[in-house]
Structures are given as structure tokens and as C-alpha cells.
Amino acid sequence: xxxxxxxxxxxxxxxxxxxxxxxxxxxxxxxxxxxxxxxxxxxxxxxxxxxxxxxxxxxxxxxxxxxxxxxxxxxxxxxxxxxxxxxxxxxxxxxxxxxxxxxxxxxxxxxxxxxxxxxxxxxxxxxxxxxxxxxxxxxxxxxxxxxxxxxxxxxxxxxxxxxxxxxxxxxxxxxxxxxxxxxxxxxxxxxxxxxxxxxxxxxxxxxxxxxxxxxxxxxxxxxxxxxxxxxxxxxxxxxxxxxxxxxxxxxxxxxxxxxxxxxxxxxxxxxxxxxxxxxxxxxxxxxxxxxxxx
Numbered sequence: 001x002x003x004x005x006x007x008x009x010x011x012x013x014x015x016x017x018x019x020x021x022x023x024x025x026x027x028x029x030x031x032x033x034x035x036x037x038x039x040x041x042x043x044x045x046x047x048x049x050x051x052x053x054x055x056x057x058x059x060x061x062x063x064x065x066x067x068x069x070x071x072x073x074x075x076x077x078x079x080x081x082x083x084x085x086x087x088x089x090x091x092x093x094x095x096x097x098x099x100x101x102x103x104x105x106x107x108x109x110x111x112x113x114x115x116x117x118x119x120x121x122x123x124x125x126x127x128x129x130x131x132x133x134x135x136x137x138x139x140x141x142x143x144x145x146x147x148x149x150x151x152x153x154x155x156x157x158x159x160x161x162x163x164x165x166x167x168x169x170x171x172x173x174x175x176x177x178x179x180x181x182x183x184x185x186x187x188x189x190x191x192x193x194x195x196x197x198x199x200x201x202x203x204x205x206x207x208x209x210x211x212x213x214x215x216x217x218x219x220x221x222x223x224x225x226x227x228x229x230x231x232x233x234x235x236x237x238x239x240x241x242x243x244x245x246x247x248x249x250x251x252x253x254x255x256x257x258x259x260x261x262x263x264x265x266x267x268x269x270x271x272x273x274x275x276x277x278x279x280x281x282x283x284x285x286x287x288x289x290x291x292x293x294x
Contacts, residue, residue, distance in 0.1 A: 011160035038055075050084065058085065147179060216235065
């Protein structure tokens with residue numbers, strides 16, 4: 001049996017771990033055997049899946065066990081049987097966290113963790129916007145086959161999504177494809193039309209619109225997920241719909257390669273679709289100068 005492997009990417013702080021951990025819990029509640037791979041030195045994935053306890057990291061296991069490290073040294077078990085691996089990272093200000101992600105992916109492959117333990121689903125929760133080759137390891141090494149990008153309506157989050165799409169093209173030879181965008185809306189307002197236009201320009205679709213909801217934070221104060229603590233809430237329903245849509249795509253034909261924008265095209269697109277004129281600037285002025293820095 002081949003595990004379905006998905007990678008949740010996006011700009012730092014955009015809600016990747018929140019969405020990824022909720023997805024892992026939902027898949028497990030459906031009876032699937034889930035491995036959640038945290039690629040953040042903060043180990044925030046395991047905190048949400050193990051009631052505030054940080055799983056021992058792969059880097060810690062390598063330091064303690066060396067060549068004798070085995071799967072049982074790096075795999076922890078969270079709620080609903082979700083199994084968790086965390087890359088870990090160096091002390092703040094020392095070393096490269098991206099290298100920790102690369103070492104983790106290499107060790108998972110060497111130990112044949114995914115094949116030997118019979119997972120149905122593997123969820124990679126990946127930090128950053130692929131400015132570092134280490135954080136691109138799940139793509140470069142073909143680990144995360146379907147990529148889902150979490151983005152808000154904020155310009156730099158969309159910019160990161162555009163960059164991640166470029167990385168998907170770079171590593172498509174490894175069997176990587178872009179499954180779609182997850183719109184994690186941060187501010188009040190109707191952003192669905194411009195977000196849908198951005199997805200279309202990127203050659204993909206938006207799988208879900210997740211609106212800001214204080215219940216997410218309430219659950220995370222208990223180091224739990226909103227689908228567990230508030231299963232009847234609208235946001236839990238939206239996350240269940242998202243998990244179902246991702247499952248449908250496991251058996252679908254891989255999507256065509258994305259069509260990311262060049263930087264100058266990106267600036268023009270954001271001005272045309274998202275910006276409103278300032279009180280002292282007519283709307284047509286937004287179209288004339290796409291060279292100004294956001």
C-alpha cells in the first residue's frame with residue numbers, strides 16, 4: 001500500500017500548522033493511520049497533537065543514538081493514534097534549521113519509516129516560503145507529492161504562495177504537483193473574488209476559504225485542535241470539507257504545472273485586484289506604476 005503524501009506550505013505564521021494538525025486529526029478520526037511530519041524547529045505540530053508535549057526531535061535522536069537511531073527513537077504517538085515526527089532544530093542563533101529538515105527526510109527514507117509502518121496518510125507541515133533549500137526538502141526529495149499552499153489575502157503571503165508555486169515547477173520531475181490553495185482569511189471583508197482570481201492566474205484553484213474564528217485560538221490554548229473541541233462549529237465544518245476535498249484529489253490525475261507570476265507581474269496583479277485607491281490617489285493611478293515596492 002502506498003501512503004498518500006501531502007505537504008502543507010505557506011508563509012511563516014500564516015496558519016500552516018493549525019490547518020495541518022486539524023487535517024491529521026480528521027484523517028485519523030476517519031480510521032486512517034496518519035503520520036504527521038513537523039518541519040519547524042519550534043515543534044509546534046507535536047504541541048497541538050500531544051497535549052502540549054513536544055516530541056523528541058530527529059536531531060536530538062541523532063545526537064543521542066548516532067548510527068543506532070531507529071524508528072522508535074523518532075516516532076511519537078499523539079491523540080487519535082496520530083504518529084508524529086519532528087525535525088527539531090539548532091539553538092536560536094546557531095546553525096541552520098533547514099538542514100535539520102533535510103536530515104530528517106533522509107533519515108525517514110533510510111529507516112523506511114513510511115513503508116514499514118503502513119501509513120495511509122503522511123502530512124508534512126513545512127515552515128517558510130522555500131527561500132531555503134532545506135525547507136524545500138519535501139519537494140526536492142519527492143516526499144510531499146501533493147502540495148497545498150496556505151495563504152491569506154495579505155500581499156506577502158500571496159508573494160510566498162507565488163514563490164512556492166515556482167518551487168513546485170522546479171521539482172515536478174520528482175512527482176510533485178500543486179493540489180491547490182487554502183485561503184486562510186485574516187481580516188474582515190470579501191476577499192473571495194480577488195483570491196479566486198489569484199488562484200486562476202496561478203493555474204490552480206482554492207479548495208477552501210477558512211475565515212478567522214476565535215474558537216481556533218481557544219482550542220490552541222489547550223494545545224488541541226478546533227475540530228476536536230468545537231466539532232459543530234462552522235470552521236470545523238469548513239475543515240472537514242477541506243479534508244474531504246483533499247481525499248478526492250488522491251485518486252485524481254495530477255494537476256497541470258502551476259503558472260506563477262514574475263515579480264513585476266505579481267505587483268501589477270495585486271494592485272489591479274486587491275488595492276483600493278487612497279483618498280488622494282485616483283484609482284487609475286494604481287495601474288500606471290508597477291515598479292514601486294510593496
